[in-house]
Amino acid sequence: MAFDFTQFIFFFIAVYILLCIVMVLRSEKVMQSAYWLILMLIGVSILFLLANSEILFVFQLSIYSGGIAVLLLFAAVLTEHDELGFDNSLLGFVRATFSQFIIYVIFAANMVFLILNSVLDSAYPQISELADVGRTYAEAWSQITGFATYIWDDMAMVIIVMGLLVLTAILGSVKLAIREEEIEDLSEEVLLRLKGEEVLT
Amino acid sequence: MIPLEYYLGLSAIMFASGLYGVLTQRNAVRILISVEVMLNAANLSMIAFNGVFGLTEYEGWSFILIIIAVAAVEAAVGLAIFLSVFRNYGEIDVGNIISLKEPKDVELI
16 A cells, blocks of 8 residues: 555644643643643544545534633633743743744644635645545535535434533533522622622722 | 544544543543543544445534534533532542542441
8 A cells, every 4th residue: 555645644643643642641730731632633623634524624623622622721720720821031931932933833834725725726626635535626515515414404303402402401501600609698899899889999 | 545544543542542531630620631532532433434434424424513512512511510519629639529429437227
């Protein structure tokens, strides 16, 4: 079996994902674990793209890397963490700035690559060749519309029941998270805010 | 063309890593993050099998869509439970939350 360019990309992404998992498990702070999890989820979404599934690539980026990651970051904020992200020294500043610059360059290069390839229609088959399909933009679009028709035709009841389950679970989690305080237990500052009055500091 | 074995191998390693995290971590948020890694491993194996054995590509995609939705709900409910636990116990270290543990000094009738 010939070792083509697609497999090279797969191995690169696989190593990246495994490195992210190691950092998720070995990071000292929960916040850093959540950040590494976001990077891992982006890598998995690229593997979806390599498996010829653009729509799951979008789902993975928006739902997993967006929604679930924000939930986990919110939970990590509630745990103990340092106020300052890096050392209050010149070396710490340079180190933090350098790492942020590298991450910025990687994401900016990805965005420029995707935008150029989607705007220039003739360049889009290059992405398809990466996925070893050789289809055009119109064929990929018809595949996505076919999937939409499939889930709203054959899978309609499943989607509706799943939506109800999701709604029930979200309502239950909101009920769990709501703090039921006695009004006497609140501090004077919170009471003033509830009454709409300005708090004198 | 990427062979099926590559996807399955990566998926197995990811699942094992997530399982290791679930079994060894004590912080509840870290356990939740490890569960997300395991769910992603399941998604990877699902899309690999779908590309090889699926009649159309849509069946596997539907399953992955459902798994992603369930993972979102699991994260939301899990974090709400941990928030409630933190309010009652002041910590989310799963080793110290032992309310449902069977007391040893109580004689069963």
